[in-house]
Amino acid sequence: xxxxxxxxxxxxxxxxxxxxxxxxxxxxxxxxxxxxxxxxxxxxxxxxxxxxxxxxxxxxxxxxxxxxxxxxxxxxxxxxxxxxxxxxxxxxxxxxxxxxxxxxxxxxxxxxxxxxxxxxxxxxxxxxxxxxxxxxxxxxxxxxxxxxxxxxxxxxxxxxxxxxxxxxxxxxxxxxxxxxxxxxxxxxxxxxxxxxxxxxxxxxxxxxxxxxxxxxxxxxxxxxxxxxxxxxxxxxxxxxxxxxxxxxxxxxxxxxxxxxxxxxxxxxxxxxxxxxxxxxxxxxxxxxxxxxxxxxxxxxxxxxxxxxxxxxxxxxxxxxxxxxxxxxxxxxxxxxxxxxxxxxxxxxxxxxxxxxxxxxxxxxxxxxxxxxxxxxxxxxxxxxxxxxxxxxxxxxxxxxxxxxxxxxxxxxxxxxxxxxxxxxxxxxxxxxxxxxxxxxxxxxxxxxxxxxxxxxxxxxxxxxxxxxxxxxxxxxxxxxxxxxxxxxxxxxxxxxxxxxxxxxxxxxxxxxxxxxxxxxxxxxxxxxxxxxxxxxxxxxxxxxxxxxxxxxxxxxxxxxxxxxxxxxxxxxxxxxxxxxxxxxxxxxxxxxxxxxxxxxxxxxxxxxxxxxxxxxxxxxxxxxxxxxxxxxxxxxxxxxxxxxxxxx
Amino acid sequence: xxxxxxxxxxxxxxxxxxxxxxxxxxxxxxxxxxxxxxxxxxxxxxxxxxxxxxxxxxxxxxxxxxxxxxxxxxxxxxxxxxxxxxxxxxxxxxxxxxxxxxxxxxxxxxxxxxxxxxxxxxxxxxxxxxxxxxxxxxxxxxxxxxxxxxxxxxxxxxxxxxxxxxxxxxxxxxxxxxxxxxxxxxxxxxxxxxxxxxxxxxxxx
Numbered sequence: 001x002x003x004x005x006x007x008x009x010x011x012x013x014x015x016x017x018x019x020x021x022x023x024x025x026x027x028x029x030x031x032x033x034x035x036x037x038x039x040x041x042x043x044x045x046x047x048x049x050x051x052x053x054x055x056x057x058x059x060x061x062x063x064x065x066x067x068x069x070x071x072x073x074x075x076x077x078x079x080x081x082x083x084x085x086x087x088x089x090x091x092x093x094x095x096x097x098x099x100x101x102x103x104x105x106x107x108x109x110x111x112x113x114x115x116x117x118x119x120x121x122x123x124x125x126x127x128x129x130x131x132x133x134x135x136x137x138x139x140x141x142x143x144x145x146x147x148x149x150x151x152x153x154x155x156x157x158x159x160x161x162x163x164x165x166x167x168x169x170x171x172x173x174x175x176x177x178x179x180x181x182x183x184x185x186x187x188x189x190x191x192x193x194x195x196x197x198x199x200x201x202x203x204x205x206x207x208x209x210x211x212x213x214x215x216x217x218x219x220x221x222x223x224x225x226x227x228x229x230x231x232x233x234x235x236x237x238x239x240x241x242x243x244x245x246x247x248x249x250x251x252x253x254x255x256x257x258x259x260x261x262x263x264x265x266x267x268x269x270x271x272x273x274x275x276x277x278x279x280x281x282x283x284x285x286x287x288x289x290x291x292x293x294x295x296x297x298x299x300x301x302x303x304x305x306x307x308x309x310x311x312x313x314x315x316x317x318x319x320x321x322x323x324x325x326x327x328x329x330x331x332x333x334x335x336x337x338x339x340x341x342x343x344x345x346x347x348x349x350x351x352x353x354x355x356x357x358x359x360x361x362x363x364x365x366x367x368x369x370x371x372x373x374x375x376x377x378x379x380x381x382x383x384x385x386x387x388x389x390x391x392x393x394x395x396x397x398x399x400x401x402x403x404x405x406x407x408x409x410x411x412x413x414x415x416x417x418x419x420x421x422x423x424x425x426x427x428x429x430x431x432x433x434x435x436x437x438x439x440x441x442x443x444x445x446x447x448x449x450x451x452x453x454x455x456x457x458x459x460x461x462x463x464x465x466x467x468x469x470x471x472x473x474x475x476x477x478x479x480x481x482x483x484x485x486x487x488x489x490x491x492x493x494x495x496x497x498x499x500x501x502x503x504x505x506x507x508x509x510x511x512x513x514x515x516x517x518x519x520x521x522x523x524x525x526x527x528x529x530x531x532x533x534x535x536x537x538x539x540x541x542x543x544x545x546x547x548x549x550x551x552x553x554x555x556x557x558x559x560x561x562x563x564x565x566x567x568x569x570x571x572x573x574x575x576x577x578x579x580x581x582x583x584x585x586x587x588x589x590x591x592x593x594x595x596x597x598x599x600x601x602x603x604x605x606x607x608x609x610x611x612x613x614x615x616x617x618x619x620x621x622x623x624x625x626x627x628x629x630x631x632x633x634x635x636x637x638x639x640x641x642x643x644x645x646x647x648x
Numbered sequence: 649x650x651x652x653x654x655x656x657x658x659x660x661x662x663x664x665x666x667x668x669x670x671x672x673x674x675x676x677x678x679x680x681x682x683x684x685x686x687x688x689x690x691x692x693x694x695x696x697x698x699x700x701x702x703x704x705x706x707x708x709x710x711x712x713x714x715x716x717x718x719x720x721x722x723x724x725x726x727x728x729x730x731x732x733x734x735x736x737x738x739x740x741x742x743x744x745x746x747x748x749x750x751x752x753x754x755x756x757x758x759x760x761x762x763x764x765x766x767x768x769x770x771x772x773x774x775x776x777x778x779x780x781x782x783x784x785x786x787x788x789x790x791x792x793x794x795x796x797x798x799x800x801x802x803x804x805x806x807x808x809x810x811x812x813x814x815x816x817x818x819x820x821x822x823x824x825x826x827x828x829x830x831x832x833x834x835x836x837x838x839x840x841x842x843x844x845x846x847x848x849x850x851x852x853x
Contacts, residue, residue: 636814
């Protein structure tokens with residue numbers, strides 16, 4: 001070696017660690033200094049705090065929910081009366097495409113991931129996400145993708161081929177202009193974001209659980225997060241691949257989907273639904289995680305049948321990959337294909353049914369409190385069971401062929417997506433709002449909001465079953481008078497307005513409670529999991545001392561003090577890594593400090609992607625600044641051969 | 649903490665780095681391998697879907713891709729595992745001079761491979777826009793080129809890093825170990841793609 005290594009120990013002669021000698025306010029001050037991010041705009045953009053990023057995900061996703069909801073209201077206004085020409089066919093196409101694309105790619109998945117980013121690290125008892133800069137990068141990719149889509153829409157080249165963008169309609173032969181390219185590239189943005197988050201969540205959960213939190217002691221929500229993230233990892237490459245193929249068909253003339261040159265339009269459908277069906281469960285399983293946590297807390301007992309619930313989550317995650325062809329029954333399939341995918345589509349209801357029975361048993365065996373989060377759980381169970389049952393019956397091919405592309409399907413998937421995911425999400429926001437903000441949401445306004453959205457939803461979507469059974473097709477901008485479709489459409493439109501009012505009430509409740517809500521304290525619900533052991537909102541470092549977990553309900557079982565481990569660095573960001581299954585302490589791991597480079601990298605990649613919609617050469621030229629930014633991101637900033645100061 | 653705590657174990661004596669599955673970044677690398685492997689798997693599935701529409705593959709009058717460049721690439725890539733294994737071993741033994749030397753060798757091998765890859769594109773005997781066969785052949789080769797290219801840039805950066813004082817940090821040896829692991833994944837992915845591009849169009853002609 002040419003020169004001796006620098007010795008940071010010369011500047012920091014003493015290692016500072018948490019423990020019996022360093023605890024309480026002094027420890028909190030020191031940890032704050034280590035874990036706080038710089039102030040100002042740069043510091044804001046450079047943050048790697050999972051709580052800050054999680055909240056940004058949630059708020060951004062809720063903004064996109066509002067935009068997607070406005071699109072829904074446009075559609076319902078158009079369909080309120082027969083023969084209406086208010087919106088027109090072209091604008092209607094764009095409206096339902098923007099609605100579906102926004103809700104699936106910019107709201108449902110990101111909002112779930114946002115909650116997971118916020119909660120999963122605290123629930124497993126660690127101080128930060130694994131790869132926190134990647135989490136920051138993912139947020140910016142998601143944000144830029146969403147802004148790109150909506151900017152294109154406002155500039156009148158937003159997509160208009162449906163949220164699934166089927167070829168040949170979206171291909172070069174029929175999808176003229178840049179609309180389909182915008183869709184495909186938006187998907188690329190969101191897939192990169194989703195995949196990055198999935199990897200960081202999986203690694204956080206597998207390697208950063210608090211000592212003693214074996215896999216069998218993980219909170220159900222963390223299990224749901226793990227399963228969902230693995231599903232993202234296995235499904236999203238499919239849509240990333242196929243949207244790339246669509247772009248290359250459109251931009252450089254490949255023939256993947258062109259039957260004239262022996263391409264296959266159905267290849268699009270297979271690859272899209274190989275992602276698209278698991279996507280539904282990627283949205284739904286986190287919601288079941290919310291429900292398990294809420295049911296347990298508000299029934300004041302541990303979840304009934306923990307192993308059954310966990311195995312249900314895992315088996316749903318696996319079965320979800322065997323169902324995609326049921327979206328393609330109407331394309332014509334071999335008989336054995338019909339039988340297999342019908343059976344698989346029916347089978348997936350079994351694990352979900354088991355979960356529902358476990359929740360009911362938990363409520364039955366417990367001492368339930370009917371506060372707002374619990375109301376949403378009950379609303380979820382009722383609504384989701386209706387949607388689940390209508391799903392099971394359309395797994396039968398003859399019925400599916402009859403109802404395919406009718407409003408019956410629209411009713412079905414809104415029952416499972418709004419009933420199965422949005423209701424639990426609203427319950428979850430109400431439940432964890434005190435943790436996010438330190439204040440409670442108004443119970444009274446929450447109750448009124450719940451009943452408004454629950455009844456408004458039924459009014460909006462139940463009549464669609466009948467409209468569908470009467471033969472009303474999806475994605476048509478109007479319908480003739482005198483076919484009996486006036487009443488169900490009028491009811492649906494009124495219901496959608498009621499839902500909009502309810503969502504508005506929820507937002508008002510959130511905003512008003514930020515200032516006027518009752519101060520929450522760390523554990524307002526007397527809940528069992530670790531996030532309630534820390535202050536509300538949690539400090540930058542989450543835990544001053546890392547908990548030592550001895551049961552599935554650590555806070556309920558720690559009446560005479562929470563057991564903790566100690567000995568982590570206080571002057572540097574440090575975490576504990578534990579073994580994957582038994583969570584035995586293994587390593588002390590440094591955690592990344594804030595950096596502006598993930599933001600700059602995301603800008604470089606975003607410019608590249610957006611320009612590539614107009615010229616494929618953008619990918620070649622854009623790779624250079626993107627690579628430079630990524631290298632700057634990864635290049636270590638702290639010189640020295642041995643960053644650990646030694647006791648001298 | 650808002651609760652009373654009682655202290656149990658002191659973890660200050662735990663090490664601050666380790667190789668393989670004990671390392672956090674190892675799990676991240678595995679995660680991205682799974683993502684990319686799934687992408688390759690689905691692209692291969694698309695290959696067979698498109699192949700099922702043809703009576704002959706490669707469809708006449710197209711000739712299958714020329715074997716020379718692709719086979720040369722495969723040989724060099726397989727042989728690169730020798731220095732790659734040596735790097736892995738050197739990193740595990742914290743042998744910095746060996747790591748520095750061998751990283752330069754791997755950078756050189758990557759550059760050679762990229763040149764050969766250019767020749768491969770020139771010997772496919774079909775263009776990407778000719779038909780679906782051409783599209784999927786080009787797609788597989790392009791996907792793998794992206795794989796090799798990004799790993800090569802990664803290797804160049806790491807080689808440069810290892811030649812600075814950062815290279816003396818124990819954690820950088822873990823990075824080196826994981827970079828070598830990733831290279832194994834790159835060439836493992838190549839084997840089925842090589843067969844699909846060069847040999848399947850010969851077998852089903």
